[in-house]
Amino acid sequence: MALWEFKNLNKHGNYRTRIIHTNGALSIPGSGFGHSIFARRFKYKYEHPVMPPTIFKHNGKTYLMPIWKEVIDGTTVDDIEWVKPKPKVKQEPVIETHTSSSSADKTYKTVYYPDSGKFYCDCPGRWRAFDNRCKHIKELELKVNK
C-alpha cells in the first residue's frame, strides 16, 4: 500500500496532479492518460516535535491526527513523513584558562558566549586595555572567528 503523486499531461497540454492510493506496485492506467506520465511515491508532510502522527477515520473521511488534516482514503502512517523541527540548541560557552605570566598559581578564565557574541576575561589586563579587550580575549577572538 502506498500513495503516489501522479501527473499526466491532459489533452490540453496541461499537467494534472493527483494523489492516488495503490495496493502494491503502481500500475499505470490505460491509454486514455496519454504518453507523458510522471509518478512518484508521495508522502504527506507532518510537522511536530514530539507527537507521532496517527490516522483517524471519521464519518467516512480519513484524517491525519492530531492536526485534523484530511488525507485520501487508504493513507497509513507509513505515508506520513514526520518532520521534527530542530529545537534551538543553546550554544555552550567557550572557556579557556590561562596561567598568569607573573605567578604560576594564578589563572585567568577567558570566556566566549556564542549566543551573545560577548567575551569575558577576569585577568587584570582587561582593565588596562582601553577597549576592555585583553590579550586573552584577542587570542580567543581569533580562534572563534576562524
Ligand SMILES: [Zn+2]
Ligand atoms: Zn585576559
